Amino acid sequence: MKELTPQQIQENWEKLRSLINETFAGKRLDDLNKMYDYFEERMMLAPASGKEHFHNAHPGGYVEHVLHITDLVVQIYDLWGRNGATIDNFDKEELIFAALHHDLGKVGDLSEDYYTPNDSDWHRKNQGLIYKHNSNLKYMTVTDRALWLLQHFGVPMTENEYLGLKLTDGMYEEANKSYYVSYSKDRQLKTNIAYILHQADMMASKIENDQWARGDHDIKAPKVELKEKSEQSAAANQAFKDLFGE
Numbered sequence: 001m002k003e004l005t006p007q008q009i010q011e012n013w014e015k016l017r018s019l020i021n022e023t024f025a026g027k028r029l030d031d032l033n034k035m036y037d038y039f040e041e042r043m044m045l046a047p048a049s050g051k052e053h054f055h056n057a058h059p060g061g062y063v064e065h066v067l068h069i070t071d072l073v074v075q076i077y078d079l080w081g082r083n084g085a086t087i088d089n090f091d092k093e094e095l096i097f098a099a100l101h102h103d104l105g106k107v108g109d110l111s112e113d114y115y116t117p118n119d120s121d122w123h124r125k126n127q128g129l130i131y132k133h134n135s136n137l138k139y140m141t142v143t144d145r146a147l148w149l150l151q152h153f154g155v156p157m158t159e160n161e162y163l164g165l166k167l168t169d170g171m172y173e174e175a176n177k178s179y180y181v182s183y184s185k186d187r188q189l190k191t192n193i194a195y196i197l198h199q200a201d202m203m204a205s206k207i208e209n210d211q212w213a214r215g216d217h218d219i220k221a222p223k224v225e226l227k228e229k230s231e232q233s234a235a236a237n238q239a240f241k242d243l244f245g246e
């Protein structure tokens with residue numbers, strides 16, 4: 001089983017909080033910090049999935065996955081831009097906001113975790129079912145709960161952020177079909193933000209699954225190369241340089 005040491009869990013948490021503080025500003029930052037303070041203990045230890053053969057089904061797996069997708073989404077954004085895609089009708093702050101919160105619903109509701117440890121040794125050992133879904137929660141998709149939690153803490157978002165966050169799971173989420181499969185020109189997605197987020201999420205999850213399959217233990221923080229795209233995204237760029245190096 002892939003595991004993080006308590007020190008790695010703590011470092012990842014600090015990395016996440018610094019990234020938030022350096023990317024956002026004003027009242028939105030204050031409200032985000034209130035939400036992250038509220039969830040600190042639970043979020044730091046949350047897994048990213050319940051099954052070991054999915055991805056990051058270990059304590060600290062959620063934060064690790066969020067850092068992972070946020071790192072990849074910036075690389076993929078630059079790759080799309082270098083290859084001629086239109087990437088100037090949304091900005092990096094929007095991209096990072098959606099990446100950071102696309103799986104927020106996996107933390108649970110205001111009082112209970114989404115994943116609880118599986119008490120059946122047999123299922124853990126033979127089927128890799130490390131966590132169970134908490135049956136005390138009202139049913140919501142992970143994405144719906146993410147959006148609900150953000151509104152609960154008064155965190156506003158742009159239309160691009162809303163669409164990006166909502167569509168990060170791509171066509172794996174059936175409810176997203178009408179956004180991705182459009183038969184009329186007017187209904188086509190008007191920016192590439194959702195495609196880039198989905199690509200980054202798929203890549204992060206697959207790499208995490210590979211790390212588990214290989215039994216990797218020494219997981220290094222990802223390295224990111226950034227190019228300044230606009231003044232608006234300079235703070236986000238700087239945050240990445242500070243966190244992941246040049």
Ligand SMILES: [Fe+2]
Binds near residue numbers: 069102103201
């Ligand atoms: Fe994800």
